[in-house]
Amino acid sequence: MTESTYRIQGNTGAWEVVIGLEVHAQITSESKLFSGSSTGFGAEPNSHVSLVDAAMPGMLPVPNRECLRQAVRTGMAINAQINRWSRFDRKNYFYADLPQGYQISQLYHPIVGEGEIEVTLNEKDPDSAVKKIGIERIHVEQDAGKLMHDQHPTMSFVDLNRSGVALMEIVSRPDMRSPQEAGAYVKKLRSILRYVGSCDGNMEQGSMRADVNVSVRKPGGELGTRTETKNVNSIRFMMQAIEYEAQRQVDLIESGGAVVQETRLFDADKQETRSMRSKEDAHDYRYFPDPDLLPVELDDAFLEECRASLPELPDAKRARYEALGLTAYNAAVLTAEAETAFWFEDLLAEGVDAKQGSNWLMSELFGALNKMGKTLDESPVNPKQAAELLGLVADGTISGSIAKQVFEIMLETGQAASAIVEEKGLKQTNDTGAIEAEIAKIMAANEDKVAEYRSGKDKLFGFFVGQTMKAMQGKANPQIINDLLKKALG
Amino acid sequence: MTELTKLGVAAIREGVSSGAFTAVEVATAFNANVANAKALNAFIVETPEKAIDAAQAVDGDRAAGKPLGKMAGVPIGMKDLFCTQGVQTTAASHILEGFVPTYESTVSANLWKAGAGMLGKLNMDQFAMGSSNETSYFGNVISPWRRNDGSNAALAPGGSSGGSSSAIAARLCPAATGTDTGGSIRQPAAFVGISGIKPTYGRCSRWGVVAFASSLDQAGPMARDVRDCAIMLEAMAGFDPKDSTSLDLPVPAWEASLNSDLKGKRIGIPREYRLDGIDEDIAKMWDNGIAWLKDAGAEIVDISLPHTKYALPAYYIIAPAEASSNLARYDGVRFGLRDLPEGAGLQDMYAATRAAGFGEEVRRRIMIGTYVLSAGFYDAYYTQAQKVRALIARDFDNAWASCDLILAPTAPSAAFGLGEKNADPLSMYLNDVFAVPASLAGLPAMSVPGGLSKEGLPLGLQIIGKALDEQAVLNAGLAIEQRSGFTAEAKKWW
Structure with a gap:
């Protein structure tokens, strides 16, 4: 573990920032935590609302086993303790987006206990510092509905589509010491969730959001009073909120004030946090065990199935790629995001060589997507199509430089690589006669260089290869050119 | 046709099935009694057409030679705590006045499937909170019974299932649903001289039943005799995947297995229930009950349930705690x-709506429940009460080592007069003292008539059984019924 050197410089010296995160991650499931309603995003308001979600009289919750399974799998992926006995509690408060008047959550006995994840501060730097961030618990709870205040002059409208959707609340230890560490933690956590398939990690759609606890102290000193900034919905905003909040607390303390334990909101436009409510007006949630639900008891078979269904996780995958001969950098980049890793896995499954595939993906595909402003998910070329292209290079049908041309055409037209090669006549030629004829012409036109080469200037060999390839319009087999040139130049 | 309304569940089912009379004739006769009994205020909503529709369906099935259900042709009253599709369901509250569910509770749906029809929605204590029916928003139910002192004082039909008890005693229906959280089936049954059983917690689905205290609420039948209770409980019970606390067990054939021979059964008499200053009539009835069970072949044993005195305080913490959340x-x-005062915001709307919509007793229990769950008091009240609850359950477990059933009074007194106790909530709560322990332990418990008090009012004997052993409870009830010779009826004055 490396100690963070991030400090806020105040008038009285340097201040250390202490950060803990509560990440709310929407569990990937067809239906809600306690009802059969769909969890689909973007539907007409109030179209995914069952009698249970609307808390009609006499309605009862029935736990969705799949949501519990996903929470357990997530816990296993962070090496956490899985609690075979857990229980749901009610968190009581009145609000228009909360039809029951209570949220069903887990306060006293969460389904997942202590775990940890390893965070690389700069994933693209293989030598970057690695830090372990402790996870206190993961519990499962219901999401609330959504209020809309802009639809009517005096009324607020309520959309209950999200009401009752399953969330995991992943509570970290206050182990982070800089906005960068917090950002890296959330990135890594999101990556694990996507690998496991327990959350799509889509922060724009609200599938993942964080409550950010921040306090400041003199390095190594007593913990300061913390504030909690609620519902921050992007990594960038979170880092900005931490920076602002830490600076605000330092300024406050240094000007003789004291930090008040309170809930704050982040205003993304002004890039500042604002007080929402202080501890004095904090709710008394009157948590108690939900009498409508039995305790959740997990048996061996269930746990076994959860474990068996876990995919290879990022850290293990990275190590395996390095063993396959990939550079540490390539292995790190290809495994950092689940989408990239899955894409690359598909490419390997098509029989592509790992080194050839990783180099092509990192340079050609990423380069092209970058230029087009597209993500990997939106790539016009899928792994199967890419494998065909790389196969043509591997078996000598086309050269690497021709492959670049073919790839460009594939991106534009969506045609298959072999069809393009066929249609444009890009096949690499092994016709030694034609190559020898060109070599002869080139040697005749460059007698001086031939002489220099023969007198020991080996570097000129590359020049002759380039000239020959150019004359052959790139279609000659480079190996044959090499052989013939060596013979001709003697 | 008045004779038809003298019949109970078994007799009606047999008469309809044999063709002695039609289900429509039965429904028509009970509809008439309901219509002529407004003075009892037993119904909040009358649904004569529903009773006739169900009866016609049964008569049609019989004509077509189709098999008939367990409750075929039996019109019943439905406590207003059960959500009924298309029929107003209020839990006797103002806050739900006009609420018409789009869904049918599992228990009521089971009854309709078994061939029963609905005479109407029965009045009750508001949200099932009360022991006298005086907390109903729709006015109190009056018991058909009167003291023999000529005073004509209006008496409580018990609660919370007071509409059910009053309607059965007055022959407005042969049977009715009840719900029991801390005695709400047994105490009203005792007050009007009928039978009622609260089965083991989890036997009857709570889905579609307006919740009072989820860990205690349990539906059950109320009827004229033990056999009718057995028939109706079979129709009501069963596993329901929509209720997580529902028991995934087959429904036993309680009716077919009824047997009043109690040879080999040991009946426990809990010494802690013999309170100082116990009502003389109650003590005498209890002794009679002991003698009847002995006569039926049972062995009588003294038992101790040492934590009995803590049951009532624990109940009045747990039930309000759950209610305060359930009613949010x-x-x-x-x-x-919805009460939306001019210019009101959300919080004002909540306050105004709930102040206007909940009656005094409901508000009191919400306040108690909120208090016992609040920060700083939770451990002292709620946690302690849960510990007491576990001890009470353990008391019963220990008792089962030396007995198979427990016999006790259902309530500490005969029916009291309306208005006599509602000024003092504590004396009202004390009425549940014998009923509450079985509720906290989730055990099956039944009340059957045990005799009359000096004032000529019915008294009830309570039988408590082991979890899932409704059969033994019903059998002991039958043994008492066969020996008590209880035939008293309320004289019609309404």
Whole structure:
């Protein structure tokens, strides 16, 4: 573990920032935590609302086993303790987006206990510092509905589509010491969730959001009073909120004030946090065990199935790629995001060589997507199509430089690589006669260089290869050119 | 046709099935009795057409030679705590006045499937909170019984299932649903001289039943005799995947297995239930009950349930705690009453709606429940009460080592007069003292008539059984019924 050197410089010296995160991650499931309603995003308001979600009289919750399974799998992926006995509690408060008047959550006995994840501060730097961030618990709870205040002059409208959707609340230890560490933690956590398939990690759609606890102290000193900034919905905003909040607390303390334990909101436009409510007006949630639900008891078979269904996780995958001969950098980049890793896995499954595939993906595909402003998910070329292209290079049908041309055409037209090669006549030629004829012409036109080469200037060999390839319009087999040139130049 | 309304569940089912009379004739006769008994205020909503529709279906099935259900042709009253599709369901509250569910509770649906028809929605204590029916928003139910002192004082039919008890005693229906959280089936049954059983917690689905205290609420039948209770409980019970606390067990053939021979059964008499200053009539009835069970072949044993005296305080913490949360959904946002004062915000709307929509007793229990769950008091009240609850359950477990059933009075007194106890909530709560322990332990418990008090009012004997052993409870009830010679009826004055 490396100690963070991030400090806020105040008038009285340097201040250390202490950060803990509560990440709310929407569990990937067809239906809600306690009802059969769909969890689909973007539907007409109030179209995914069952009698249970609307808390009609006499309605009862029935736990969705799949949501519990996903929470357990997530816990296993962070090496956490899985609690075979857990229980749901009610968190009581009145609000228009909360039809029951209570949220069903887990306060006293969460389904997942202590775990940890390893965070690389700069994933693209293989030598970057690695830090372990402790996870206190993961519990499962219901999401609330959504209020809309802009639809009517005096009324607020309520959309209950999200009401009752399953969330995991992943509570970290206050182990982070800089906005960068917090950002890296959330990135890594999101990556694990996507690998496991327990959350799509889509922060724009609200599938993942964080409550950010921040306090400041003199390095190594007593913990300061913390504030909690609620519902921050992007990594960038979170880092900005931490920076602002830490600076605000330092300024406050240094000007003789004291930090008040309170809930704050982040205003993304002004890039500042604002007080929402202080501890004095904090709710008394009157948590108690939900009498409508039995305790959740997990048996061996269930746990076994959860474990068996876990995919290879990022850290293990990275190590395996390095063993396959990939550079540490390539292995790190290809495994950092689940989408990239899955894409690359598909490419390997098509029989592509790992080194050839990783180099092509990192340079050609990423380069092209970058230029087009597209993500990997939106790539016009899928792994199967890419494998065909790389196969043509591997078996000598086309050269690497021709492959670049073919790839460009594939991106534009969506045609298959072999069809393009066929249609444009890009096949690499092994016709030694034609190559020898060109070599002869080139040697005749460059007698001086031939002489220099023969007198020991080996570097000129590359020049002759380039000239020959150019004359052959790139279609000659480079190996044959090499052989013939060596013979001709003697 | 008045004779038809003298019949109970078994007799009606047999008469309809044999063709002695039609289900429509039965429904018509009970509809008439309901219509002529407004003075009892037993029904909040009358649904004569529903009773006739169900009866016609049964008569049609019989004509077509189709098999008939367990409750074929039996019109019943439905406690207003059960959500009924298309029929107003209020839990006798103002806050749900006008609420018409789009769904049918599992228990009521089971009954309709078994061939029963609905005479109407029965009055009750508001949200099932009360022991006298005086907390109903729709006015109290009056018991058909009167003291023999000529005073004509209006008496409580018991609660919370007071509409059910009054309607059965007055022959407005042969049977009715009840719900029991801390005695709400047994105490009203005792007050009017009928039978009622609260089965083991989890036997009857709570889905579609307006919740009072989820860990205690349990539906059960109320009827004229033990056999009728057995028949109706079979129709009501069963596993329901929509209720997580529902028991995934087959429904036993209680009716077919009824047997009043109690040879080999040991009946426990809990010494802690013999309170100082116990009512003389109650003590005498209890002794009679002991003698009847002995006569039926049972062995009588003294037992101790040492934590009995803590049951009532624990109950009045746990039940209000759960209620305070269960009743949070009545907020004026989606259904029921909404009181939106001029210029009010959300919080003002909540306060105004709930102040106007809940009666005094409901508000009191919400306040108690909120208090015992609040920060700083939770451990002292709620946690302690849960510990007491575990001890009470353990008392019973220990008792089962030396007995198979427990015999006790259902209530500490005969029916009291309306208005006599409602000024003092504590004396009202004390009425549940014998009923509450079995509720906290989730055990099956039944009340059957045990005799009359000096004032000529019915008294009830309570039989408590082991979890899932409704059969033994019903059998002992039958043994008492066969020996008590209880035939007293309320004289019609309404």
